[in-house]
Amino acid sequence: MLELNPTSIAFFIFSVLSIGGALGVVFSRNLIHGALFLIVSLFGGAGLFVILAAPFLAAVQVLVYIGAIAILVIFAVMLTRSMTNIREIFNRQWWIGAIASVALLVVLVVGVILPTWGPGGTNSDIVLSETTASLQDLGVALVSGNQFVLPFEVASLLLTAAMVGAIVIARDNESY
Amino acid sequence: MVPLWMFLVVSAVVFCIGAYGVLSRRNAVAILMSVELMLNAVNINLVAFWRFLAPQNMAGQAFVAFVFVVAAAEAAVGLAIIIAVYRNHRSVIVDDVNVLRG
Amino acid sequence: MENTCDNIISTLAPCLTQLGWNQGLAEFISTLLGVLLVAIFPLVLVILLIWVERKVAARVQDRIGPNRVGPFGLLQNVADAVKLIIKEDITPAGADRLIYNLAPIIAMLSVVLIWAVVPFTPYNIGADLDIGVLYFVGISSIGTLAIMMAGWSSNNKYALLGAFRVVAQLVSYEVPMVLSLLVPVMLAGTMSMQELSFAQLGMWFIVVTPVSAFIFYVSNLAETGRAPFDLIEAESELVAGYNIEYSGMKFGLFMANEFMHAFTANLLFAVLFLGAWAGPGATAIPFLGFVYLMIKTSIVYVPSLILRATVPRVRIDQMMAFNWKFLVPLAIINVIVMAFAIMLVKTLGLAPAPELASDFLANLPQTAVYILANLIVVAAAGAMIRGSVRRDRLALAAARTQPDSEPEALPAPVAQHS
Numbered sequence: 206m207l208e209l210n211p212t213s214i215a216f217f218i219f220s221v222l223s224i225g226g227a228l229g230v231v232f233s234r235n236l237i238h239g240a241l242f243l244i245v246s247l248f249g250g251a252g253l254f255v256i257l258a259a260p261f262l263a264a265v266q267v268l269v270y271i272g273a274i275a276i277l278v279i280f281a282v283m284l285t286r287s288m289t290n291i292r293e294i295f296n297r298q299w300w301i302g303a304i305a306s307v308a309l310l311v312v313l314v315v316g317v318i319l320p321t322w323g324p325g326g327t328n329s330d331i332v333l334s335e336t337t338a339s340l341q342d343l344g345v346a347l348v349s350g351n352q353f354v355l356p357f358e359v360a361s362l363l364l365t366a367a368m369v370g371a372i373v374i375a376r377d378n379e380s381y
Numbered sequence: 382m383v384p385l386w387m388f389l390v391v392s393a394v395v396f397c398i399g400a401y402g403v404l405s406r407r408n409a410v411a412i413l414m415s416v417e418l419m420l421n422a423v424n425i426n427l428v429a430f431w432r433f434l435a436p437q438n439m440a441g442q443a444f445v446a447f448v449f450v451v452a453a454a455e456a457a458v459g460l461a462i463i464i465a466v467y468r469n470h471r472s473v474i475v476d477d478v479n480v481l482r483g
Numbered sequence: 484m485e486n487t488c489d490n491i492i493s494t495l496a497p498c499l500t501q502l503g504w505n506q507g508l509a510e511f512i513s514t515l516l517g518v519l520l521v522a523i524f525p526l527v528l529v530i531l532l533i534w535v536e537r538k539v540a541a542r543v544q545d546r547i548g549p550n551r552v553g554p555f556g557l558l559q560n561v562a563d564a565v566k567l568i569i570k571e572d573i574t575p576a577g578a579d580r581l582i583y584n585l586a587p588i589i590a591m592l593s594v595v596l597i598w599a600v601v602p603f604t605p606y607n608i609g610a611d612l613d614i615g616v617l618y619f620v621g622i623s624s625i626g627t628l629a630i631m632m633a634g635w636s637s638n639n640k641y642a643l644l645g646a647f648r649v650v651a652q653l654v655s656y657e658v659p660m661v662l663s664l665l666v667p668v669m670l671a672g673t674m675s676m677q678e679l680s681f682a683q684l685g686m687w688f689i690v691v692t693p694v695s696a697f698i699f700y701v702s703n704l705a706e707t708g709r710a711p712f713d714l715i716e717a718e719s720e721l722v723a724g725y726n727i728e729y730s731g732m733k734f735g736l737f738m739a740n741e742f743m744h745a746f747t748a749n750l751l752f753a754v755l756f757l758g759a760w761a762g763p764g765a766t767a768i769p770f771l772g773f774v775y776l777m778i779k780t781s782i783v784y785v786p787s788l789i790l791r792a793t794v795p796r797v798r799i800d801q802m803m804a805f806n807w808k809f810l811v812p813l814a815i816i817n818v819i820v821m822a823f824a825i826m827l828v829k830t831l832g833l834a835p836a837p838e839l840a841s842d843f844l845a846n847l848p849q850t851a852v853y854i855l856a857n858l859i860v861v862a863a864a865g866a867m868i869r870g871s872v873r874r875d876r877l878a879l880a881a882a883r884t885q886p887d888s889e890p891e892a893l894p895a896p897v898a899q900h901s
Contacts, residue, residue, distance in 0.1 A: 216383045220391040223425075227395045230414050231402035237635060241582065243414050244628065246395070250421045253388065257432040262445055264617040266424075269449055272624025272657075274417065274456045276650060279631055281410050281460040283643070285467040295405045296476060302404030310397040314390055322386040333382050337436035340613055340674070343446075346439040353443045360450040367454035371461035377468070 216256055222249030234294055236282045244275045258337050388429035396422035409463045409473045413456065420452045521609045522595050525743050530560045532742045536788050543792040563735075570731035577638040578728065586633035587729070587736035593626035594744045601750060602677045602759050603776060604769035615676035616664055619751060620657065623706060626744070627653045630715075630725055633737075637728035646725040648799055649715045653706060655806045660702035662814035666695040666821045667755050680759035685835065685846035689756040691853045694817050694860045696756045698810060700783075703748040705802070708741060710791035714799055746784055753779040809867060817860045824856035 226246025233239040247270045254263035320326050346352045395418055402415025424445050431441025467473050470480075534549070534557055541548030549556030574580055597619055599609035612618055627650055634646020668674050670691060671682035689696045708715035715725075726737045753759065757779045760772030797805070828834055828849045835845035 213383055216387070220387075223391060223395055223421075224398070227398040227418050230411070230418060231398055231406065236408065236410060237579070237582075239411060239414060241632075243417060246418060247421055250425055253391070253425050254428055256383070257388070257428045258436075259428050259432070259442060259445075260612060260614050261617065262424075262428060262442060264614050264621045265446070265449060267621040268617065268624055269453055270417070270421070272621065272627060273654070274453055276628060276631060276654065277456060277460055278410065278414060278417075279635070280647075280650075281413075281463060283635065284464060285410060285473045292407070292474070294407060294411070296407045299405040302401050305404060306397040306401035309400060310393060313393040313397070318386050318389045318393065322384075322389065324384075324386075326386075331385060331433050333433060334436055337432065338439050338442075342439045343442050346443050347446070352439075356443075356447055360447055363454050364450060367458050371457040374458070375461035375464045 212256060215252065219249045219252030219256065222246065223253065224249075237279065240275060240279045240282055243278065244271050247271050247275065261340055261343065385429060385433045389426060392422045392426040392429065395419075395425070407474050407476060409466070409475050410460070412475065413459050413463070416459075417452060417456065420448060424448055517609070521598050525595055525598055525747065526739075528746070529739045529743045530564070531557075532746055533560045533563075533739070535785075536742060536791075539785060539788040540792040543789060567732050567735035572731055572733075575638055575728045579636040579638075582632050582636040583728075584733070586629050586636060587733045587740070589632065590626055590629035591736055591740045591743070593622050593629060594740055594747050596622045596625075597747050597751070600676050601754060601776075602680045604760050604772040605677075605680070605766050606769055607773075608677050611675055611677045614674050615679075616668055616674045616755075620661055620664070623660075624657065633729070634725035637725070639728050642725050642727050645715075645727070649708070649725060652708075652712065652714060652799070652802060655803060656702045656705035656712075656810075659698050659806065659810040659814040660706060662811070662818055663695045663698035663702065664755070665818050666692045669818075669822060669825055676754060676759075679755060680761065683758040684761055685843060686850050687756065687758040687761070691850055692756075692817075692821060692857060693854075694813070694857050694864075695821070696752070698814050698817065699756070700752060701810065703752060704787065704790070705806070707744045707748050709745050709787055711794040711797050712802060713791070713796060714802065745787060746780065749784040749787065750776070750780045752783050757783070808871070809864075812867065813860070813864050816863050817857075820856045820860050820863075821853070824853050828852050 223246050226242045226244070226249060229242025230239045230246065233242060247266060251263040251266040251271075254260070254266060321328050322331070347357050348354050399415045399418030399422060402418065403412050406412050406415065427441055427445050427448070431438075431445075435441060463473055466478055470478060472478075537559070538548040538556070549559035552558045552562050574583060600612055600615040600618055602608040602611075630649050630653070631646055634642045634649070637643075667679060667688050670688060671679045673679065673682075704710070705712040726734055729737060753776060759779075760769075760776050762771065762775035765772035765775060831852075833848040833852060835849070
């Protein structure tokens with residue numbers, strides 16, 4: 206089904222990292238271990254981006270997700286330790302969640318992905334084009350007037366609002 | 382090159398694991414980590430579709446960049462709220478934050 | 484047999500294929516050898532670096548430094564490494580074993596991985612990524628993670644507090660570093676390290692953007708934890724910070740990692756601002772390019788050693804204030820002014836023709852415009868400093884006049900006059 210070349214070996218390794226890290230996040234009792242498993246999963250995602258010829262997004266994933274968001278999550282875990290660590294990690298309706306997510310997975314894979322792009326599906330003959338748009342095209346797309354300059358500016362406003370909001374919410378009011 | 386549906390299956394698996402985490406975990410920070418997993422799965426999906434179906438059009442990568450921005454903003458504000466809740470209730474278990482319950 | 488010296492693949496793989504090996508296997512072996520060469524070079528160089536550091540610090544302090552072990556004390560670090568290796572491998576009670584052992588490895592990983600994108604010669608680079616500069620910034624942020632892991636897994640509140648402060652410092656100083664890296668990328672039009680080196684054949688970027696070079700140098704000092712920002716180690720306070728519970732070779736890995744990180748940061752300064760391998764005869768004899776790169780790095784590295792032995796340490800709040808109130812506004816103003824200058828050069832048509840791009844004299848007109856733009860940024864920085872100094876002076880004067888004033892004289896008691 207899949208020939209054994211370096212790309213497929215790399216895909217296998219990075220998808221194992223992604224899925225294994227995700228399982229570690231959800232099923233780990235110690236939250237710091239969960240945060241480190243999140244980093245493993247995000248790193249697997251960055252590897253998949255490299256295989257998909259998007260190195261800029263891989264570097265941004267490492268820089269933003271792993272270098273900033275994961276560290277923020279680790280800080281939050283350390284600042285919100287509870288005294289007792291012996292509670293259940295899943296709530297009482299975990300079986301509903303399990304049924305719902307398994308059903309979603311089955312519907313997605315069997316109902317949507319495999320019939321359309323799977324080996325016997327309707328669009329399974331996609332020809333992979335060797336040339337992709339380059340990094341300069343992404344830069345032009347983000348600032349050019351008839352492409353994505355408006356979402357770009359709105360994104361910067363969103364980040365400013367989030368920064369101010371986070372500082373105001375998390376500020377310790379007793380020291381003023 | 383690995384076919385498209387394999388990337389989509391990996392992304393669907395990570396998304397559903399993240400969905401299970403959101404629905405079943407009791408700790409608010411763990412729920413936020415599962416939301417980050419779901420956003421990461423969406424990113425993998427978008428880039429796979431971009432590479433296979435429309436590699437000349439930069440809309441795929443630009444969309445992923447905006448998902449990064451929104452995920453970062455949401456993580457920052459969400460964690461600030463969790464810290465504020467912890468300061469008032471001394472607990473981040475979501476079942477314990479039931480002050481508005483009638 | 485066509486045997487160019489381009490990279491190790493095209494040199495070694497044809498030889499192996501001619502000997503009858505499989506083509507794919509020969510390429511894999513030669514790539515592996517190239518990777519090992521690039522990865523082992525910094526690890527071996529760090530032995531020499533620690534010797535240089537100790538000698539320079541000793542001379543600044545009017546003493547000789549290590550001179551007993553080996554000629555001129557060159558084997559002192561080998562002796563230190565042997566001492567650290569034969570120490571007992573202790574894991575503190577209650578520490579998280581896996582993370583505790585993994586932290587020094589990841590810290591060292593984040594430095595060695597940077598050497599993959601350094602252009603040693605015009606033809607030899609580990610991996611000429613399209614996103615070389617962004618790769619460097621991303622890998623530096625993994626180092627922050629390793630320190631966080633080290634601080635938490637030691638199960639020691641001093642280590643945790645030290646790790647918090649260090650992560651705050653590292654994450655804060657990434658912002659001016661990235662902003663100052665935008666300017667060489669804008670000037671060269673690409674993020675690839677090899678293209679950046681070729682773009683500096685006409686004029687080195689330190690002449691074109693000295694303000695960006697200054698901001699990058701200061702941010703590097705803070706990112707690698709060198710003086711005056713060495714709150715990370717803080718030997719005299721906080722009992723050595725996040726590596727308090729590390730002993731033996733794991734501590735040795737952290738120490739070696741710090742020196743290697745400082746050298747790597749200065750190496751990138753030389754690549755981005757001092758022209759990398761550029762020099763007379765570098766394109767003809769590639770090894771000369773490598774020698775020039777090492778010389779340029781040393782020229783930038785030794786002042787940081789002298790700074791370390793001379794300058795006192797800044798406090799954490801002074802460090803944060805310096806970053807957010809001075810460096811970040813300066814970096815933003817620098818990016819905006821340089822963008823305008825680049826647009827101005829393009830409009831006026833001062834850029835040299837492509838065939839004259841590596842000629843020194845043809846690059847002078849556009850360099851003059853850029854230097855003018857940098858003078859504007861320096862004037863803005865001067866205005867900022869003057870404003871803050873004036874504010875401090877006024878605040879100090881206001882605080883000084885208040886305790887001097889006499890308390891109001893109590894009214895005389897009325898009973899005296901009756």
